[in-house]
Amino acid sequence: MTTTQEASYQQLKALLECYFTIDDQDYLIPVLLSFSGDADKVISWFTQEPIPAFGNITALGVCVSGDGKLLIDYIKSIQMGGYA
DSSP, X not given: OOHHHHHHHHHHHHHHHTTSOXXXXXXXXXXXXXXXXXXXXXXXXXXXOOBGGGTSBOHHHHHHTTOHHHHHHHHHHHHTTOOO
């Protein structure tokens, strides 16, 4: 992992630790990285991409509103072949 990649990964961890337990992070980080390819893309998705299933608010907005567990359920449903 390059220094830039490591910095992005640490930034992602810092962002998620505000809303999720360590166990949740241990689940989410590898899954989100597998979906997107790198931490910068995950951060961009998390902070900027509206999610139709949540009324077009971002994943960050979902977490800020206290619904982080719903976001995890959403990610799990995508993993199982559900539609985003």
